[in-house]
Amino acid sequence: MSTEQFGVTDHIEVAVADEVPDTADGNGADGGRSASTGTGVAEHRRGPIALATRRLLRNPLALVALGFLFAVIVVGVLAPLIAPYDPNEQLTGPPFLGPFSDGHLLGTDDLGRDIFSRILYGARLSILVSTATVAIALIIAVPIGLSAGYHGGRIEYGIMRVTDAMMSFPGLVLAISLVAVLGPSLKNTMIAIAVVLIPGFTRLVRGQALAIREESFIEASKSIGSPTKRIIFRRVFPNLLSPLVVQVSIALGIVLLAEASLSFLGLGARPPEISWGAMLRQASEVILVHPGQMYAPGLAIALTVLAFNTLGDGILDALTGGSGARGRRGRRRGLTFVERKMAPETSVAAPVDDAVSNLEPAPIERHESEAAPSPMTMVTLERNGEAARAAAELPPTDALLAVDGLTVQFSTARGWATVVDNVSFQIRKGETLGLVGESGSGKTVTSLSVMRLLPSPPSRITAGSVRFDGRDLLTLPIREMTKLRGSRIAMVFQDPMSSLNPALTIQHQIGQVVRWHDGGGKKHAATRANEVLEMVGIPKRRATSYPHELSGGQRQRAMIAMALVCRPSLLIADEPTTALDVTIQAQVLELMHELRKELEMAILFVTHDLGVVADICDRVAVMYAGQIVETAPVRELFHHPKHPYTEGLLRAMPQKAEPRSELYVIPGQVPQFHEFGTGCRLAPRCEYAQDRCRTTPIRLERVDPVHLARCIRWDELDLEAKI
């Protein structure tokens, strides 16, 4: 199972990022022509830095840490003004006074000095040492790392090997030996700790610079003719700042701790310098008699380091889009959550305002099956079966897979967005159904919902049913679902590289699937794997290859082999040829033609390429903005389309156009989920749209027994003429 999950999780990230833009800003509507309409939405113009700052300021934990550190700094700076006593003045009271004594908030030490005053002055030194040390390290590490990452010449190569060697020493031991050589003093402590920090910073900066160098925007700057200096300072440096800031925050804590450790050993701050570490050292001498002396400096060190680390975590969360925050709200399950409301709701598409409070709506038929977090998508079902049944074009008994009224929602910044809206379709045994649409149409979400592979949160299924062989997959417990996945229903993804485990041979990965579902020993699994690899045209000698040793076409064939090894009756193929060259695409299509004949397998083929649909599909369902807008047998759809969107897609294909003529363009862009109107969702882009199209919800209408179209004008329009 592990291999499948490997692919699955990867793919979901893609699907979610693709189809549900979290930062739902009003930019989507304007494809240029309708530029003015899109701008009215709102002022959402925010740079990535501003967004990250906002997210950081919304994180209470990070805020507390930030506040605490700010207080430490203020206290340090203002120490001479706030401190009740001179920190070095002896016998301000009797020695070893306990905390909360009269006139001495934290008591006095062995010489009768006021501990509270000393803590305040200690803050001053600790913060100063931390920032100065990190600054020294950065001044040296950043230029070296930048140059090593961006240019990568021989000198830089040498420097990097030296830093590698330095990193193989334990940091504190290295610092102690350095101070021992340089002689104990606060200045030398700072130098020693900085030296320990430099390799880490250098490697971080170099790694980031290497990655940024490969981005197209750097090549763009080069092709523009920008001087290297400009590229490094304006483009590379700002982009590596964010991971650096996280590291700096944590390093500040590390330095504070290291300084305390060295001072504790008597190597750092020495009297009359006051540091928390030095105070600990003094306290440790009398620890058996007066253990209370340790509390104040110990607590000060612990809290400050904790604050630095918490802040670092908070910055990281803020920079990576708050994934941490979302993760905390609820653990992801391997099973899409199902929350089907029994009573039909009036408006399906209307997004609910407050995402968080509506995470758990009230009267619900739950199918979360097992108490422990289970690996599937969550489902909230609502029976608006009337429309769904009208849309069904086959008697339910005939279908291998019958999806009925499927509705999927995603939690976004603007509340629940209905990404798949009341989708129904059927697939017979041995039949290939093409699910066609542009990105954002909901086709991938639909295909993932069938096996409940969408992550919950942020997704949930709120209505409909998915019947496979007569069983509703939405009510299955996780154990049953995992039994089906990979055996009776299998899946092939777009990107074979990220769907295969790079650390295992393909034979091993396919063997795992066999052993999971069919049992049997390793030997049997290997034999089965070889058989099925041979079937897809990968010779035995390549069976023990790792994914990176195979070409793109071979990897996709290996993925198909893995999907087929248990002879599934349904294969869900999500853009299986999109990332491939046309020649390799031809190989894969040929293979799928042969295999489906041989195995009598039904295929749900998700794609945006109508050429591929024409090649392999028996029937087609066209999706637009979360709805099926037309479904028909393949010839019927291509020769007699009844929906303007289908017509537009066909007309936009370059294969059909006169060379060098202007290609047909569907004006505007796919609307975002919060932009759907009450009427036809294509209306703003449709050249045939009338007023009535915009006002009432459009239902799928029956053109003939096997042809459905979601257009009220289907019988008056002559769409065939233009394709």
Add this chain to the structure above:
Amino acid sequence: MTTSTTTDPTRTAPPGPLLELTNVSKLFPVREGILRRVRAHVHAVSDVSLTLARGETLGLVGESGSGKSTLGRLALRLLEPTSGRIDYLGQDITNLKRGSLRSVRRNAQMVFQDPYSSFDPLSPLASSVAEPLAVHGEGGGSARRARLEELTRLVGLGPQHLDRYPSELSGGQLQRMAVARALAIEPSFIVLDEPVSSLDVSTQAQVINLLEKLQHELGVAYLLIAHNPALVRHASDRIAVMYLGEIVEVGSAEAVYTTPKHPYTHALLSAVTVPDPDLQRTRRRIVLQGDVPNPADPPAGCRFHTRCPYVMDVCRSEVPPNFVAADGTSVRCHLHTSGPVLDGAPVADLLATSGAATSYEGSPS
């Protein structure tokens, strides 16, 4: 659309091709081990000769790994060729150093495949689009802003898009911005590296139309790199087909697409799907067996011989000569000069006489 094209240097330049590549090769060293010794060379581009005329579109097709992108970068002198010669407007730019290259950069720009990574995520788009203007010292303050707004209008976007960040625009919109950036300093040619392959069909059409419109208005030449032959045919005047670092066939788009003369071109084109189920299911495609060989160790003789359905003995040992057919297409294949001599006829003619190979009915389109 109003735009000033008065400063276009190509208008006053001497006659002759805009860009000329002569026997250009590029080898990348493969380093291994701790000492990073060079163990082998990847033959990314081998002995390529090409010309690009003013205002024309030359399409470059081939599978991934064929060296198309490397060739595009060589044409821009983003890479230095290992051997061969590159002339820009009659001037040898093969070994120009950084400073003198800036004048070339001024006239040659690039649009990349992935619109999302083409812009600095931390800068508002205005800053990225203005970069060529800033680098080449053109305009300042309000004049520059006016130029930026003119450019965004030219590519069908509005001035409000300039103040947005890359993450706020769609792929199609960003690709328009990339075109605007490339046009900012009025170059005479642009290398388009898979400019639409990451876009949806309808967005693809928008960007292709935009590029064609701009070519009409500004007379800019394109080197269009793409792996979809149907798209290249639609948008190009001439097509060059690359296989494993070599150009195997180059000619007018019409001739190459409808009467391919190299078996590889033939196979490549037969693999293009047609959005018509009847046509698609009746036409036979030539499914090439196996994968592209390792470019670090290319096959001897004709590089295509390991996958060619018509392979002859001579193909395995001798590099095919360049053959120019009557319609002006030049092709590198022994079929035209030895064995059953095609002598410039399309490969499809061979199928009529030999029963051995897969038959191929109906030409695409």
